[in-house]
Amino acid sequence: MHGTGARWFFNGTEAMRTSRLARSATGVEALVVNGATVSFDDLKVTELPAESHIRPMGSPLTVIAHRGASSAAPENTLVSDEIARRGGAAYIENDVQPSKDGVPYVLHDATVDRTTDGTGRIRDLTSAQLNALDAGAWFAPAYEGARVPTLAAQLADLRSRGGDLLLEIKGAHTRDEVATIVKTVRDHGMTGRVFVQSFEVSALQYTHELAPELPLGLLRDSLDADPVAVAEELHLSAYNPSEGALSKNPGVVKGLHAAGVAVNVWTVDSAARWQALEAAGVDGIITNRPAELSGWNAVWLQRRQTAPDAPAVSLVSPAADARPDRAQTPVVTVRSTGADQVALTLDGAPVSAGQSLDLAGLTAGEHTLRAEAIGPGTTTATSVFTVTASRTGLAHLILTSGAEDHVVSTMTGMLGRGHYAHLATWAKKQAGKAGLSAGRGALIAAEATALA
Incomplete structure (x- = not known):
């Protein structure tokens, strides 16, 4: 158990998990399932080391809902968060930016045009203007009336209904703007349930200065030359590359894990890629389809528990x-x-x-x-x-060389008489002439030399 999260392992394999752990007023831990309770005899309590975000052996991928369940509901809204939560997401991933009057709001784009019924840059709109916008009707009529949530509203929702937050500081922020975000997280008592990530190195540096207790993740479109060195310099708990970037060098996962740094990949909605990334050892997947990934995880766990034969x-x-x-x-x-x-x-x-x-x-x-x-x-x-070199193989190289007839005739004559050394010398000189390409001429020479 770490904070509000708990995982149950049986013989080294994860059997269950929750991000909605509850404690009694006296600190008692309990498992409640469908109104039933369970007690444990001979219980040994062991203090765990500081929480690592690296996936434990036998555990499935961490499900991170990209802007909530954004394939099923309007992104970055509380209803999208709720659908993701019910679908089994461990983290809600969001984007936070300040309004004109400095209030952090949850919105991805620099403007409100795409995801609301308003227009304009979020930094040019006041809280009152943002609160009046409809952030749901653009997605489907059923979501009409959904609002652009403040970071405070999202944190309050997560605190009461469960789930953790992968908070992306979107775009360039001043130190004061980052300080406002940190204060909001602390005011809601959510420092143990918020993971900060950003493409902006300065935003991560400000966060570490202001709140060293918050874990940090660096978002990348392409891999750094030395991800481990970057992780150490920025005090990262996770290195979060795009799926395309990681696919070019999946071996970096092992090095980052050795340095104690988790790897979360964005944004992946394909079961085939989930499987490849799980095999590569990544820790979490940021996806628009959290319910589907949760279901994929359940099947993955079931297959591990039944110990199927390896292919x-x-x-x-x-x-x-x-x-x-x-x-x-x-x-x-x-x-x-x-x-x-x-x-x-x-x-x-x-x-x-x-x-x-x-x-x-x-x-x-x-x-x-x-x-x-x-x-x-x-x-x-x-x-x-x-x-291997052979007389038949050399004949094939000559006859399919594309050289002019007199060149082919000369080479086959040498081959027929077994004059391999002369053939090698002649092919080298003829390479690049009379239709005999330089590459094929060199190959014929090498083959003849091997037979000489």
Whole structure:
């Protein structure tokens, strides 16, 4: 238990969680489910270290509702928060900006034009003007009358109805504006339930100076050269990149975790990507579809608890230890069971099952075909084959070279007589001429040299 959050583990696997933990006036902890109560014998209470935002082993992804349940209700409104909460979100993610008179409001855009019936920059509108706006009718008639909430109103709602807040300080803020946000959080007794994030480094620096007890997350469109160093410099509890940025280098998750820094990814609404990000070890997902991610988590937990077999995968072609020559075109063939997804690479580059491999484009020597089967768990298989030089392969390179007829005739004549060394020398000199490309000429020379 940490604050209002609790997780139940059975044999190391998370079985339940809640962000709405309640305590009695005397500090007693209890679990109440549908009116029933449960008691525990032989209970041992152990003080936990400071809370880490890194996902514990056996726990599902943390569900972070992007502007509330923004796929089902008008974003950044209390009704959107409520739908996200009922859908199982652990955090509500919002955007906060000041009104003209300095009151922090929950709004994403710099203007109110897109998500209300008003117009103008939020910083040019007073609290009275913002309070009069309809922030729901644009989404659907059923939400007519929803308002742009103040940060104070959102905190009060979360405090009474449950859930934590991933608060994004949107855009450039002065130190005084950040101080107002911090004061609002403290006045509502929510410092233990608010996580501050921003694209703005200065906003995070001000927050740390004013409220070092608040955890901080840095939002990034692209990865820093050294995310760990940036995290240390800014006192980050989380590094929060876009899904596109992380997909280019998922290995940074391991380094950040080693430094005690969590990784939350935005904004991801695809089950296939949830699975890939879970496998990459990320801690939380910011999503427009919190109920769906909560359901995906439930299935993930169920599958872990039933301990399904890991997927099986094997590579049929090219077979391990095969020694094909240039004239052959093996077809990538993989066999798998129990896998939700199989990824194939040849020397690190993606290939597809059923793809014919053009060995004329590969260097001589060893090549590695790798298959990775995902879900549940990950299983890999590799096949190392060797492209070898042969008389047949060399003939194939010459006949498919695209060179002019007299060049092909000369090279095949040398090949027929077994004059490999002369063929290698001649191909080098002829490369780039008479239709023989420089690359194919060099490859023919290398193949002939290997046979000499």
